[in-house]
Amino acid sequence: MDRECCCWNRDDIEQGGCPNVGEGEEDLLASKRQRNLEKCGECPTFINDLKRLQDEANPLAPILAGFLAEYRRQKAQVQSLVSFLDNKTLEIRFLHELGYVLQSSVDLDEVLSVALTAITAGKGFGMNRAFLLLCDREAGMLRGYLGIGPRNMEEASQVWNEILQNDMDLKTLAQNFRLNKLSSERAKFHDVLEQLTVPLSQKDHILIKALDGKRPFMVEGAFQHPDVPPELARLLEVDTFLLMPLISRNRRVGMIIADNCITHRTITEEDMHSLETFGFPVAFAIERASLYDKLQVELNRVTEAGKKLREQQELIVRMENMALVGRITSSIAHSVRNPLMIIGGFARSMLKNSSEADPRRSYIESIVAETRQLEGVLDEILNYSDSLYPTRDFWDVNQLVETALRDTADSMMSQGYATSYVPEQDLPLVYIDFKQLSYCLRTALQNDISGFGEERSIVISARKGTDCVVLTIEDRSRHISQTELDRILVPFSETRDLGAGLALALCKTMLDKQGIPFVAQGDLHEGILYTITLPTRKEDQP
Amino acid sequence: MSRLLVVDDEANIRLLYSEELQDEGYEVVTAASSAEAVEKLEVGAFDLAVLDIKLKNESGIELLQKLVKERHDMPVILSSAFSCYKDDFSAWLADGYVVKSSDLTELKQEIARVLAKKAQKIKAAMA
Numbered sequence: 001m002d003r004e005c006c007c008w009n010r011d012d013i014e015q016g017g018c019p020n021v022g023e024g025e026e027d028l029l030a031s032k033r034q035r036n037l038e039k040c041g042e043c044p045t046f047i048n049d050l051k052r053l054q055d056e057a058n059p060l061a062p063i064l065a066g067f068l069a070e071y072r073r074q075k076a077q078v079q080s081l082v083s084f085l086d087n088k089t090l091e092i093r094f095l096h097e098l099g100y101v102l103q104s105s106v107d108l109d110e111v112l113s114v115a116l117t118a119i120t121a122g123k124g125f126g127m128n129r130a131f132l133l134l135c136d137r138e139a140g141m142l143r144g145y146l147g148i149g150p151r152n153m154e155e156a157s158q159v160w161n162e163i164l165q166n167d168m169d170l171k172t173l174a175q176n177f178r179l180n181k182l183s184s185e186r187a188k189f190h191d192v193l194e195q196l197t198v199p200l201s202q203k204d205h206i207l208i209k210a211l212d213g214k215r216p217f218m219v220e221g222a223f224q225h226p227d228v229p230p231e232l233a234r235l236l237e238v239d240t241f242l243l244m245p246l247i248s249r250n251r252r253v254g255m256i257i258a259d260n261c262i263t264h265r266t267i268t269e270e271d272m273h274s275l276e277t278f279g280f281p282v283a284f285a286i287e288r289a290s291l292y293d294k295l296q297v298e299l300n301r302v303t304e305a306g307k308k309l310r311e312q313q314e315l316i317v318r319m320e321n322m323a324l325v326g327r328i329t330s331s332i333a334h335s336v337r338n339p340l341m342i343i344g345g346f347a348r349s350m351l352k353n354s355s356e357a358d359p360r361r362s363y364i365e366s367i368v369a370e371t372r373q374l375e376g377v378l379d380e381i382l383n384y385s386d387s388l389y390p391t392r393d394f395w396d397v398n399q400l401v402e403t404a405l406r407d408t409a410d411s412m413m414s415q416g417y418a419t420s421y422v423p424e425q426d427l428p429l430v431y432i433d434f435k436q437l438s439y440c441l442r443t444a445l446q447n448d449i450s451g452f453g454e455e456r457s458i459v460i461s462a463r464k465g466t467d468c469v470v471l472t473i474e475d476r477s478r479h480i481s482q483t484e485l486d487r488i489l490v491p492f493s494e495t496r497d498l499g500a501g502l503a504l505a506l507c508k509t510m511l512d513k514q515g516i517p518f519v520a521q522g523d524l525h526e527g528i529l530y531t532i533t534l535p536t537r538k539e540d541q542p
Numbered sequence: 543m544s545r546l547l548v549v550d551d552e553a554n555i556r557l558l559y560s561e562e563l564q565d566e567g568y569e570v571v572t573a574a575s576s577a578e579a580v581e582k583l584e585v586g587a588f589d590l591a592v593l594d595i596k597l598k599n600e601s602g603i604e605l606l607q608k609l610v611k612e613r614h615d616m617p618v619i620l621s622s623a624f625s626c627y628k629d630d631f632s633a634w635l636a637d638g639y640v641v642k643s644s645d646l647t648e649l650k651q652e653i654a655r656v657l658a659k660k661a662q663k664i665k666a667a668m669a
Contacts, residue, residue, distance in 0.1 A: 330623075334623045337624075344643075345645075346558060349558065
C-alpha cells in the first residue's frame, strides 16, 4: 500500500503537492482539515486509499465511505441552492431596477419600451421576441400595439452582437430602444400587429381566455392546439409561446405574447413565474401612463376651456362697454344733433328766404357756419366712439374697395376725380372691422387736404403679402409735405381744431387699435401714398 | 305733386321738414308718433314716408316693419341722428337712409332718388 503518494494525512504540503489545489487556493496547503473537506472527497487518490482500506476489511472503511457519500450529496445540494439563490438575487436586482425605471415614468411609450426590453434583453428574461397588445376599452378590442425582437437568425445575431459590445443596463437599453428602434420595430411588425386584434367579447379566443384567466398561459404545440386558431399559429410561426395577461387592479390592461422563435429555448415554469411577477408592475405602469395621457388630454381641454372662458368674459365686458358707449353716443347724438339740426336748418331756411340787403343776413350766415362746424365735431366724436370697439371678421378686400368706391362715386365724380381699381384675383380674406375700414377708405378718398395738382386721379391696388394683403391708395391730386401730413395724422393735436379734418387722424387711431399698420407718405410734387397692411390671420391680432 | 308723410317726435323738425320739402314742391303731412302715422295712413295715400328711427318711447324700426308689411308699395327713408342705424338688420328694409343734418340737401336728394326709382318701377310694371 503506497500511502506516501497522497496528501490527505499530511499536515502541510508544498506548492504542487496536491494536484487538486489550484492557484489562489494556497491557504489549503497549510490546513489539512479544510483540504480534506474541500478536495479529498473528489480526489481519485483518496478514493483509492479508501478502497484499499475497505479491501483490508477495516471496520471504519464502510462508515467513512457512507460519510463521504452523504457529504458529497449535501455539498451538491448546497451548490444547487447557492446557484438558485444567485439566480434569485439577480432576478430581484433586475426586478428592482425594472420597478425603479417603471415607477419613474409616466410616458406610455417609455413604459412599453422598458417592458418589452426587459422581456427580450439577455439581462432580463432573455426571450427572443415579444408582442404587446393593449385593451381598447372604448372599441372593445384587444389590439396589437408594439413588437420587439429579430425576425430571423441573421438579424438576431446582429442585435445580440450589438448588445454584447455595448454593456448597457436596462434603463439605457430601454432608452436606446425608445429613441432608435421604437418606430422601426413598430413598422417591422406592423403586419403582425394588425392581425393581432381580437374583440374582447370573443370569449372563446385563446388570447381573451388567457386575459380573462388573469394568469400566464403557456401554449405548446400551437399548430395542433385545439384552442389556438390556426391563423394565430401561422402568424407567430412558433410552436411554443407564452401568453402573459397584464392586469392592474383587477382590470384588463393588455397582454404580452413572448416566444423564443430564434433559439427555440424551452420556456420553463420558472420563466413563467418570473414573468408573472414582472407582469404586475408593468400592467400598473401601463395603466398609469395611459391614465396620465388621458389626464394630459383632459388638462389640455380644461386649459382650452379656461382660455375660452376668459375670452368670453373679456367679450362680455367688451360688449357691456360697447353697449355703454353705444348708449352714451346715441344719447349725445339725439340730444345734440336734433337741436343743432333745428337751429342750423331754420337758419338756412331764413338765409334762403332773406334778401341780399337784409342786415341780419350776416348773423344768419354765422349761425349756419357755426352749426355746420358743430355738426362736424359731433360726427367726429361719434365716429371716434364707434372706433373704440372694432368688430372684426374675415372680409374680401375687393368687396371692401368696391363698396368704398361705390359709396363715394357721386361725390368724387362731382369734384372731377378719376378713381381706378382692378380687383385682384386669389386674394386671401382679411381680418378687419369692415365698417371702420370702409370709413378709412372713404376718408382717404375724400379727405379735406387742400393743395391740388393738375392731375385728379386716385389709383387703388391690392396685392398679397406674407400673412397680409397690402392695400395702396395713390392720390396724385392732393399735394402736401410729409411734415404737414404727419401733423394731420395726430388726433386732437394742438395744431388742429375739432371739426377741421380730424378724419385722417381718426382713421390712423382706428387702424392702430386693430393693429393694422397705416402709412401715409406725402410729397409736394407726387401727391400722397397711403399703405394699409391688412392682416389675414386672426391669431396675429390684438 | 308727390305726397310725403314725415314722422318725427320733434315738433320743430316736423316744421322744418314741412317747410323745406314744401318748398321743393311736395305735399307734406306730419305725424308725431307711430299711432298718429298709422291714423294718417288709414285716411290717405302717400308716395313716400320719412321716418325717424328713434321716436319718443318707441322704435321707428317697428313702424318701418309695419309699413313694409302693410304698405309695401310706399318707399320709406329712415332719418337718424346716429349713423349706426345700419347695425340693426331691420333697418335694411328701408329704401333709403340719411343722417340728420341742418343741411337738408342729402335728404332732398334721397327723396328725389327714391321717388324716381319708384316711378321707374311703376312704369316698368305698366309696360
